[in-house]
Amino acid sequence: MPVAAQVLIAGTLFSRLGDTLATLGLVLHAADRDIRFGVTEVMLAELIPTVLAAPLIGSVVDRFSARTVCLWALLVQALSLGAATAVGGFHVRVALVALSALAGVASVAAGFKMLPAVAGEQHTGRANSLLTAGLSVAGLIGPPLAGFLNSLWGTPALLAADAASFLVLAGCTVLAVPSTVDVAIGRRPATRLADGYRALRDAPVVGTLMPALAAAMVATSIENVAGVYYLRDVVNGNDTMFGLFLATWALGSVPGALLAGRVGWSDRHSLLIIGGVLGIGLGLLLTGLIPVAAVIFPLFLIAGFGNGACNVGLRNAVHARVPAEVHGSAWACFQALSRSCIGVGYLLGTPNSVVSSQGQVIISGVIPLAAMVWAAVVTLRRGQSTVTEPSS
Structure with a gap:
């Protein structure tokens, strides 16, 4: 380099x-x-x-x-x-x-x-x-x-x-x-102000998987808030252990990002994004279902690994699939989308009397998995309609 x-x-x-x-x-x-x-x-x-x-x-x-x-x-x-x-x-x-x-x-x-x-x-x-x-x-x-x-x-x-x-x-x-x-x-x-959003929507891979990416950002933000209460309950209020949970996620994201940059992987945009979102969703879902510290540590490593791989896959996809003349608009608009998702996640993760903090963490795992299933269905339908469309 x-x-x-x-x-x-x-x-x-x-x-x-x-x-x-x-x-x-x-x-x-x-x-x-x-x-x-x-x-x-x-x-x-x-x-x-x-x-x-x-x-x-x-x-x-x-x-x-x-x-x-x-x-x-x-x-x-x-x-x-x-x-x-x-x-x-x-x-x-x-x-x-x-x-x-x-x-x-x-x-x-x-x-x-x-x-x-x-x-x-x-x-x-x-x-x-x-x-x-x-x-x-x-x-x-x-x-x-x-x-x-x-x-x-x-x-x-x-x-x-x-x-x-x-x-x-x-x-x-x-x-x-x-x-x-x-x-x-x-x-x-x-x-035009909408050029960045149009570029993201129309770009191959990016446009199709953007709802799943948004779901993953909402999910991690829900966990950022609800997890403060749930994870501290798991470790009986031990702040040191809680801090180690957060560090484990960050540690997992480093090898995930490095692997995504290796030759033969960096251009597999769909695989990196899909695999990353699945890792985040599964990690969060199982974290909510299994309130045991010894289990949550490896789950956070997996979720962090997926987070790192997904982030690299997205950046590479935008660089490769969006025209260079609108890279600035596209990335600025993605920042706006990500901040919006973060705000929604913070609201959904705020403690309330309807859903417990553990339930909120479980929901945070379900959201990206459901979005990924939806993206897969849409992709299959588009593929089938392309195959069956009569030639003129």
């Missing part, structure tokens, strides 16, 4: 780690100060702006130079987090984080668009594999690191670290993507 792609991936991972520090720093601050609905406010600040503005931002990425858009977006993110470091009000800080999240849609979409141009078509699958595995590692080490640094220096230091991480990523982007590369990155003079 070209060194330029490795530099871009390293910068992206460093920036993602910074995001984890900043988000958890604000969450811990809200919890420590007992700010009413503070944790929810932080989550919504990163969720709602992305869902509403992603189509517009994606069209900007496709209309102009992806490199230029990425650098400007990273500058906005760095300035937003830098300002959040300087101000003292919690709600003002959250508003600045929301602004950074908006700019983040542009930088992430532009980064997705630039990766094939930097890595080369033959190495894009491997680059997506390494990036996905690295994001899993960042998600694994980010929370404990945030807790440790927050106890030492407080939330402003974590926000400052995030601001610095965007400047590091900007530097990596300048090094990895010279201005001369821009001509190789597809640009579309005129774009």
Whole structure:
């Protein structure tokens, strides 16, 4: 893989780690100060702006130079987090984080668009594999690191670290993507807000399996909330064991992502997505049905493995099946779809008097399995109609 792609991936991972520090720093601050609905406010600040503005931002990425858009977006993110470091009000800080999240849609979409141009078509699958595995590692080490640094220096230091991480990523982007590369990155003079959604819907593999992918995202989000209560009950309130459950999922996703990037696997988009969603669904379903810690650990490894493979399969499928000139819009719109699914999952996983937390985890496993069965039926029907259609 070209060194330029490795530099871009390293910068992206460093920036993602910074995001984890900043988000958890604000969450811990809200919890420590007992700010009413503070944790929810932080989550919504990163969720709602992305869902509403992603189509517009994606069209900007496709209309102009992806490199230029990425650098400007990273500058906005760095300035937003830098300002959040300087101000003292919690709600003002959250508003600045929301602004950074908006700019983040542009930088992430532009980064997705630039990766094939930097890595080369033959190495894009491997680059997506390494990036996905690295994001899993960042998600694994980010929370404990945030807790440790927050106890030492407080939330402003974590926000400052995030601001610095965007400047590091900007530097990596300048090094990895010279201005001369821009001509190789597809640009579309005129774009419409719905282009990204249409591109995802019409793309082979991606369009067919998008409902199953959405179901998997809803399912994991349900478990993220309901699992806090269910898994802690399983281990009798032992927070260390609960943390190990979460780490096990992240550990499983690393080999899943790496395997999906191996030669002979990276172009099997349908297999990676279908197998990944099945692994997630089965892992969650059996986790809910068998409340035994010794059993849940390997189930979380399986579900995490599927999660990693599925993520790589999706990225590769979009890169390969969606035209390059709408990569920015397509990935921005996928971010909006994923955030929407996450929001729905959080609501469905919220404790209530109708379904127990164990029942919610079981439901979270059923949802992706049912969606995959539906996708298989639709695919078979389409195949049969193609075969039986009379020739003219």
